[in-house]
Amino acid sequence: MSAEVELQNVSIAFGNFYAAKNVNVKIGAGEFFSFLGPSGCGKTTLLRAVSGFLEPSQGKVLIDGQDMAGIGPNKRPTSLIFQNLALFPLMSVADNIAFSLEVRGHDKVSRRKRADELLDLVALNGQGDKKVHELSGGQKQRVAIARALAVEPKVLLLDEPLSALDLKLRQKMRTELRAIQQRVGITFIYITHDQGEALTMSDRVGVMNEGELEQVGSCYDVYEAPCTPFVATFVGENNAFYGKVEKVEGGKVKVQTGGSSFIGQAGLGLDKKNYKFKAGDEVIMFVRPEAISLKGSSKKAQNSFSAEIKTIEFEGNLKNIFLRSKEGVDIRFSVPSSTDTSGMAPSKNVSLSFSQDNAVVLPTGALALD
Amino acid sequence: MNSFYKKNGPVIATFFLVAIIFWLVFLIVIPQLYMLDLSFRPNLPPLLRGGPDDVYTLTHYKHFLYGSETSKDAYNYVDIGVFFDTIITAVLVTIINLCFCYPIAFYIAKLATPNTARLLVLALVIPFWINELLRSFAIRILFAGEGVINNILLELGLISTAVNFIALDIALYTGLTYAYILLMIFPLYNALETLDTNQLEAAKDLGSSTVRTHWRIVIPHAKAGIASGCTMVFMLTAGALATPVVLSSPNTYWFTQLIYQWFNMNDNWSRGSAYSIILLVVSVTFVLLMMRLFKVTIGEVVR
Numbered sequence: 247m248s249a250e251v252e253l254q255n256v257s258i259a260f261g262n263f264y265a266a267k268n269v270n271v272k273i274g275a276g277e278f279f280s281f282l283g284p285s286g287c288g289k290t291t292l293l294r295a296v297s298g299f300l301e302p303s304q305g306k307v308l309i310d311g312q313d314m315a316g317i318g319p320n321k322r323p324t325s326l327i328f329q330n331l332a333l334f335p336l337m338s339v340a341d342n343i344a345f346s347l348e349v350r351g352h353d354k355v356s357r358r359k360r361a362d363e364l365l366d367l368v369a370l371n372g373q374g375d376k377k378v379h380e381l382s383g384g385q386k387q388r389v390a391i392a393r394a395l396a397v398e399p400k401v402l403l404l405d406e407p408l409s410a411l412d413l414k415l416r417q418k419m420r421t422e423l424r425a426i427q428q429r430v431g432i433t434f435i436y437i438t439h440d441q442g443e444a445l446t447m448s449d450r451v452g453v454m455n456e457g458e459l460e461q462v463g464s465c466y467d468v469y470e471a472p473c474t475p476f477v478a479t480f481v482g483e484n485n486a487f488y489g490k491v492e493k494v495e496g497g498k499v500k501v502q503t504g505g506s507s508f509i510g511q512a513g514l515g516l517d518k519k520n521y522k523f524k525a526g527d528e529v530i531m532f533v534r535p536e537a538i539s540l541k542g543s544s545k546k547a548q549n550s551f552s553a554e555i556k557t558i559e560f561e562g563n564l565k566n567i568f569l570r571s572k573e574g575v576d577i578r579f580s581v582p583s584s585t586d587t588s589g590m591a592p593s594k595n596v597s598l599s600f601s602q603d604n605a606v607v608l609p610t611g612a613l614a615l616d
Numbered sequence: 617m618n619s620f621y622k623k624n625g626p627v628i629a630t631f632f633l634v635a636i637i638f639w640l641v642f643l644i645v646i647p648q649l650y651m652l653d654l655s656f657r658p659n660l661p662p663l664l665r666g667g668p669d670d671v672y673t674l675t676h677y678k679h680f681l682y683g684s685e686t687s688k689d690a691y692n693y694v695d696i697g698v699f700f701d702t703i704i705t706a707v708l709v710t711i712i713n714l715c716f717c718y719p720i721a722f723y724i725a726k727l728a729t730p731n732t733a734r735l736l737v738l739a740l741v742i743p744f745w746i747n748e749l750l751r752s753f754a755i756r757i758l759f760a761g762e763g764v765i766n767n768i769l770l771e772l773g774l775i776s777t778a779v780n781f782i783a784l785d786i787a788l789y790t791g792l793t794y795a796y797i798l799l800m801i802f803p804l805y806n807a808l809e810t811l812d813t814n815q816l817e818a819a820k821d822l823g824s825s826t827v828r829t830h831w832r833i834v835i836p837h838a839k840a841g842i843a844s845g846c847t848m849v850f851m852l853t854a855g856a857l858a859t860p861v862v863l864s865s866p867n868t869y870w871f872t873q874l875i876y877q878w879f880n881m882n883d884n885w886s887r888g889s890a891y892s893i894i895l896l897v898v899s900v901t902f903v904l905l906m907m908r909l910f911k912v913t914i915g916e917v918v919r
Contacts (some may be wrong), residue, residue, distance in 0.1 A: 299817060320823040332814035336836045345832075346822040397822060 283454030340374030480614035504573025510605030676890030807841025
């Protein structure tokens with residue numbers, strides 16, 4: 247049993263501060279939806295409004311079409327996994343998992359049976375009698391999931407539950423969470439500041455900034471077709487070329503930036519239509535690091551420029567090359583590690599190019615700060 | 617010891633050591649040992665002390681159990697009665713104290729905003745700048761026959777004649793409960809404050825009622841703090857003197873009053889010592905039994 251969750255014009259204010267502003271989103275039944283944003287963007291606040299720990303100042307939270315106003319967290323068909331998991335340290339693993347059943351007056355035998363079933367589900371067979379502190383980080387994670395699933399929620403809410411784990415375990419748990427979600431088939435709403443987590447697990451992602459939902463879309467959409475400069479720079483890396491529109495031809499926009507002119511695609515707005523630019527508009531052109539290549543190495547590349555190498559960074563599978571153009575724009579591009587970069591060295595000038603299809607032109611706006 | 621010196625420097629380390637040893641040996645161990653010794657000696661005038669009559673005897677302990685040799689009763693019903701009254705009342709006062717302080721401590725530790733919490737703590741502490749005797753008299757004034765509470769109740773027409781709160785020992789219970797309230801609140805607060813608030817929310821999210829959340833999660837977490845507070849309140853209540861003197865009804869006697877009488881009015885320090893030792897040993901044993909029952913260790917209590 248899964249449920250649809252709808253936020254209608256949800257705003258949440260603490261005094262004069264709006265933690266969430268006018269959030270509208272409809273999350274389908276059985277969907278894995280992630281709210282992605284930097285810390286302090288209001289995503290946890292939003293999750294607390296869905297779980298019932300706080301009421302929105304304005305707007306409505308609907309679950310399966312039913313208004314949740316005035317319904318407490320224990321009465322909602324949701325279950326929340328806390329960032330620190332909040333397992334009960336003085337109870338055994340099985341007692342933790344079956345706590346919700348104990349609350350509902352189930353007897354010991356049926357509680358234990360259900361706990362064992364859930365332990366099977368999260369691959370912790372036979373660990374029921376252990377104390378919580380005897381488990382590893384990843385195992386605690388699974389206990390938290392099992393405990394949350396014990397109430398048979400229609401919606402599972404997850405507040406950055408993987409953030410305390412180290413990288414390898416986090417990557418493993420991503421795959422596992424996704425698998426569990428598909429097995430139980432309920433709606434998952436996941437909160438994270440880690441774009442890798444959001445993109446690998448989710449059906450759709452909502453990118454948040456300063457309390458506002460900037461863009462909702464498939465993982466592919468938010469990466470390839472960002473609607474705002476914030477989304478373009480928060481999800482993955484991006485190079486930003488500030489400039490003025492010189493000419494608009496169909497969907498193509500010619501942008502004057504520094505000394506050069508580049509041609510790119512007009513980006514898609516929130517309404518899924520291309521932005522309508524006119525000559526003289528202030529814009530930013532975004533080009534992904536992996537879309538930039540050394541001049542001459544790609545036939546499709548129509549925009550070219552030269553820049554001075556600052557540093558070369560080795561990142562395992564990639565080499566990141568940081569440059570500065572003669573107009574003073576910082577640029578980074580990445581090549582697979584196998585690429586021969588012996589000809590490159592700091593303070594050398596190189597010619598680079600990128601394709602028109604890989605350049606997205608958006609109206610100016612705030613970037614995500616690193 | 618070396619690392620203690622290295623960490624604190626020679627002056628401070630020596631001061632700590634000397635101060636602690638002085639406190640333990642001169643203020644606690646020696647007087648208690650002296651009292652223990654005294655309790656086993658006959659009550660002799662100063663000239664005969666150390667003489668042939670000064671031999672170890674159980675006479676004072678026997679007196680507590682069987683009364684004076686001239687008494688016709690099989691047991692010393694009066695003293696034993698007072699003793700158990702004192703212990704039972706102290707237990708009741710401890711329980712009442714816990715029932716009052718737990719919600720207050722929980723509110724301060726988990727629910728109040730930092731500012732409200734500070735104000736509440738201040739409101740709790742300030743009355744204790746006034747000494748115990750004066751606080752007891754204040755409570756006596758509140759509960760007296762023509763006291764504040766009776767006047768208000770009479771004025772409101774809730775009662776037609778004044779209630780004798782003193783004779784009913786209500787004033788005594790109130791005074792004793794209030795006397796050591798801070799010693800219950802602070803250990804409770806310390807224990808509750810370390811409870812992760814997310815656990816309360818997690819329990820609620822899983823459908824737990826407030827009562828069950830407290831029973832299954834908060835109280836087990838605060839168990840050591842509860843034990844610590846109860847121990848202190850029980851010990852101090854059983855050993856209280858000023859409050860019972862001021863607030864007990866004429867026919868209620870506190871065991872410490874007996875001890876006081878042996879020491880000061882009857883000039884029988886040996887018997888006073890024996891009675892003190894009885895109170896000490898029974899109180900400590902009782903506390904240790906309770907800790908055993910509730911599976912708390914000494915280490916947890918003093919943490």
